[in-house]
Amino acid sequence: MSALGAIFKTRGGLLVATTHELCTTLLRDPRFGRGADPLDTESAGQPVDSFLWMDPPDHTRLRALVSRAFTPRMLERLRPRIEAITAELIAELPDEADLVSGFAYPLPVMVISEMLGVPPEDHERFRGWSETLARSLDPMLTAELISETGRARREFRDYFRSLVEHRRERPGDDLVSALAQLGELSESELLATCVLLLVAGHETTVNLIGNGVLNLARHGLLAQAARRPRQVVEEVLRYDPPVQLTSRNALEDTELGGVPVPKGTPVLALIGAANRDPAVFPDPGRFDVGRDPGRHLAFGLGIHFCLGATLARMEGEIALSALAAAAPKLELADPAPPYKANMVLRGLATLPVRLGR
Numbered sequence: 001m002s003a004l005g006a007i008f009k010t011r012g013g014l015l016v017a018t019t020h021e022l023c024t025t026l027l028r029d030p031r032f033g034r035g036a037d038p039l040d041t042e043s044a045g046q047p048v049d050s051f052l053w054m055d056p057p058d059h060t061r062l063r064a065l066v067s068r069a070f071t072p073r074m075l076e077r078l079r080p081r082i083e084a085i086t087a088e089l090i091a092e093l094p095d096e097a098d099l100v101s102g103f104a105y106p107l108p109v110m111v112i113s114e115m116l117g118v119p120p121e122d123h124e125r126f127r128g129w130s131e132t133l134a135r136s137l138d139p140m141l142t143a144e145l146i147s148e149t150g151r152a153r154r155e156f157r158d159y160f161r162s163l164v165e166h167r168r169e170r171p172g173d174d175l176v177s178a179l180a181q182l183g184e185l186s187e188s189e190l191l192a193t194c195v196l197l198l199v200a201g202h203e204t205t206v207n208l209i210g211n212g213v214l215n216l217a218r219h220g221l222l223a224q225a226a227r228r229p230r231q232v233v234e235e236v237l238r239y240d241p242p243v244q245l246t247s248r249n250a251l252e253d254t255e256l257g258g259v260p261v262p263k264g265t266p267v268l269a270l271i272g273a274a275n276r277d278p279a280v281f282p283d284p285g286r287f288d289v290g291r292d293p294g295r296h297l298a299f300g301l302g303i304h305f306c307l308g309a310t311l312a313r314m315e316g317e318i319a320l321s322a323l324a325a326a327a328p329k330l331e332l333a334d335p336a337p338p339y340k341a342n343m344v345l346r347g348l349a350t351l352p353v354r355l356g357r
Helices: 020-028 058-070 072-076 079-092 099-104 106-116 120-135 143-169 175-181 187-200 203-218 222-227 229-239 309-326
Strands: 002-004 007-009 015-017 096-098 245-250 254-256 259-261 266-270 352-354
Touching: 015 020, 020 245, 020 254, 020 266, 058 072, 058 175, 058 187, 072 309, 079 099, 079 106, 079 309, 096 099, 099 106, 099 203, 099 309, 106 120, 106 175, 106 187, 106 203, 106 309, 120 143, 120 187, 120 203, 143 175, 143 187, 175 187, 187 203, 203 222, 203 229, 203 309, 222 229, 222 309, 229 309
Parallel strands: 015 266
Antiparallel strands: 002 007, 007 015, 096 352, 245 266, 254 259
């Protein structure tokens, strides 16, 4: 890599923004857009039509339709159900447990599945598909991963195609039923939106909960999760964000931080680095649940700000505070648990603990 001030250029021609100021500019500036899905649609087997990879006006239209289900008022109605699921999962944990498979994963999966109307018996069917699609966000894809992603995407869409048809005939009080009744979505847009909501609705929250427990336990601060859950979650999001980086493409010949950026050039925003920028966060390498980390970029900025940020925060606060109250003596059984092989989404593969109840 060659250094260009606060921007780095990789051998492959990617520009990488590392500071909070430059990442903020990149994420908000209309001169930079999402461009297209990094996976060639021909390789993936069929069109994507996910608003995650769209720019206005299509992004605006699709996001507006889906965002009706993610208003703070709508999501607050879910709080009792999230609290009930959390309590059930904690009660079922043995004293020696893997918190990823036994708690961090099933909680957000159950929540987003109930929102969408996915039956409980189907949860395990899409676990592998979801993990594959999450890995496909990485900026450097192998031919093998592209092939696996194409297969996972086809199988996921086929699953939702069947579910949508069922919900059109027998609609329920769920998001798939609501989307299926809209006449404003093409079939491809509808299926891609369902897949996006399910994957995005749990993958990052799994990492938020796992990363949160790990850092709280390492620093002897688990009790703080019960006392100040909101501050704890915000510091976890800053210190160890579930999404480490995101990308934008230059929509025109432009510049960033004084560096020329030709049209079509991909630029990475290193969220993990921006969240530890000493110009914004004093002593950024210290895990401090007492700080005000309100300017972190864990959920992005601008028109692509995470649609599920409110839900993720709620799930994280409920999960971490309930676990701290139920197992205040929790200890790590492995001080250095393994992470999943994913560059963009940073999360633990397993988190062995002793609850000490």
